[in-house]
Amino acid sequence: MIVNGSAHAMRPEPAPIPSLDAEAGIIRAAERSRPPRPGTTPHAPAPTFPFSAIVGQDEMRQALLIAAVDPSVGGVLVFGDRGTGKSTAIRGLAALLPPMRAVAGCPYACDPARPGDLCHRCRDHAAGLEVHSVPVPVVDLPLGATEDRVVGALDLERALAHGQKAFEPGLLARANRGFLYIDEVNLLDDHLVDLLLDVAASGINTVEREGLSIRHPARFVLVGSGNPEEGELRPQLLDRFGLAVEVTTPTDLPTRIDVVRRRDAYERDPEAFCTAYAEADAAIRETLTRARAHLPALAVPDATLEAAARLCLALGTDGLRGELTLMRTARALAALEAADTVGIDHLARIAPAALRHRLRRNPLDESGSTARVTRAVAEVFAP
């Protein structure tokens, strides 16, 4: 039996913070810099499988890169067979992302460059914020997680030991400005999924429980993965994801051998394998950084906007979300490719991923939504 409380002496006590919200009480800071608890063997994980070493799965890789260039596209849903490297890809991407500037000691890693998105505490101390560089967070939402850990809740430890009412930020706080990854999103409890999607859409986590009343920024790219064989997702839920990609196990032999070779080499010597791909990863990082810088300057011409509208109309996608996502993802794709303008070609290439999960389901149509989007693209964009 491990007593967590014995970590007390090691943990830096958070500096007293003026209460902003009369109800909120104290927000526990230093959540990120918490030392490992005693009794848990520090299990040094092997370096992640390099993003650039993934064989094939171009659509998934492209979707993840787009989400990294423009987090506002609204998350990526990856559906596919087992063992197709879904979780490998997201971890690999996170590992190569350039570190971000964040307010030191802020449990939400606020961005000093965006004063509008600061949390209450950082806004109050806006003059003297200490800034440091941290890796982009990738937070896993494990199956069996309870709501209190996800949204944050009363800090049980402080409450029990000191009788203080303090807020302990949850996984959503930790994921701010990074990625929240849910493997097997279709096995997650419905109410948790609803909650997540709500936060992902608004970028703000509102906690109203145990007499706490807290709002804090929670902007993250939601990446969900799952297998449609194990129960389908509700249409409302599908619609919330910006991009949906399908991955399959490669079927041609040389590719299969290549995948197995690389995986095997990685498992036998992770460090050496990662070193071999360090340069390729760096090149992707370079592309990403350039694309991010390029994005704000990239205007979408009226012709492209009109084409996007026509395509959505032809497919009968509900609401404006489809159109908006299509436009944003096409722009991010153009930025990745360092294009001068967002063309019809960008639209056409990203349309399947941006729209295939928004079509009205026809459960008996075996042709599949990808084929339907491709068909519509061919018809609408025909010269």
Place this chain on the structure above:
Amino acid sequence: MTAWADALLVARLAAADPHGIGGVVVRAGAGPVREAWLDALRKALPAERPVRRMPGSITDARLLGGLDLPATLAAGRPVAETGLLAETDGGFLVVPMAERLSPGQAGRLAAVLDDGRVRVERDGVGQCRPARLGVILLDEGQGEDEAVPDALRDRLAFRIDLTDISWRDAVPPEEPALDAEPGPPAEDALAALCQAADALGVASLRGPLLAARVARLLARLGGRGVPDEGDTVRAARLVLGPRATRMPAPAPEADAPEPDADATPEPDSGAGPDEPNPAPLDERLVEAVRCTLPPGLLAGLVAADARLRQPRSGKAGAAAASPRTGRPMGARPGDPRHGRLALVETLRAAAPWQRLRQGAGEPRRIRIRPEDLRITRFVQRTQTTTIFAVDASGSAALERLAEAKGAVELLLAEAYTRRDRVAVLAFRGTGAELLLPPTRALARARRGLNALPGGGGTPLAAGLDAAAALARTVQRGGGTPVVVVLTDGRANIARSGAAGRPQAGADALAAAATLRADGVRTILLDTAARPQDTARRLAEAMGARYLPLPYADAGVMRAAIRAAT
């Protein structure tokens, strides 16, 4: 015996690297043979490594870990509890009745197998513990309909079947376990294993990867540095054999000459250079696998695969979704006498006030006042399960089976949009068969239906009995069953299995009466080309709405079923 020798070899290999090989699916009934095998596994595993059992009823708190409530209360501060998964680090988790694992439990185990650690975010505890374990799935499933979840099975290197081994043959092994560093690469073998997997129809890439790992383990056991050809062949037999989904064409008419031609020369140069055997390694691997597979077994595998790629036990499916008390949906203040006490939430509510409530010098105890008490909120959603009982007998098949299938597909689509569950039963020959346990996955439902075979007698009574039994299961689980029977009503197989119209008709009417007595809503679609009185009488007996198919277009049928559900 060779099957037992193989099983013992698997035990040794598994014990040498529990997490690396993922584990073993052991198909066998409970009994001395299975116990002997588990003993062999335990002996092969170093003594300090744990072997723990996971009961099917285990809660997330115990499996993953969480807040240790008694200790928390005693200590007055949160105390974390280590879950079973973390306690099994380095050893094996034995899962009895693995065919009944819920998708959620399977998902949790799969996550641990992938990561080698267990992540807990529960009840105020967030932690990450090493859990480099292997899983032994004890599969007691009967037939192909009950099997362990695919998600898990794919991650485990070995599948062994002990059902046909006599306990007299199950003698303990003699060799001690070996523990050494994994051998150096066997890159030539990788390509050959991939090709063999391809030829055998093993879609997942975990197959060849695990086989390569097993080949290295075999080399270690044999004291060789590098896996030789024998190791690779044996690994292919043990790992790829049970995964095979198709029988490759015999060697002379090689069915895939072009990938062999461009992929083998380079990797094959290093494979067994001293062997005078002219066939490339991958073909010999396939040959080795083929020799171990009785043709009937493989045919059975393929049939099962085509029909339901992910069969799930009907009982397990119903139990997993059984909302006897509903799904917990947070907590609210309330009296535990009128609900279930939410202990953690109650403690949370009481926690901030402890300092205030405690007088100086008193012993530290948690003080809980009535206003702190929280009870769990449940959502009780009664879900409709539409059970299709389809007559697939010769008489029906010839005339209307295709149309009946079409009708069922339309209704499935309807059920899907309402998020209902559907189940499909077929009856033909001498009995009824559950083609699709209650599910919400439309893709599976459609597949089950497409593969529905036709022909044989009409055991109408057996079909109705099976539908009634399934309906009762749904009712017990808190759901609402609706039975849709598609038949021409011309029964010719009695309950006893004997042919003969009069008895069969009487039995069918009796079975129909049971459905009515159970209060199950029913609809009967008459599939006969010229509707006759038999089906109408049957509908009356079960209190069903009667719809002759020739006059009912899809719209009428849909309306009828919508009205009933």
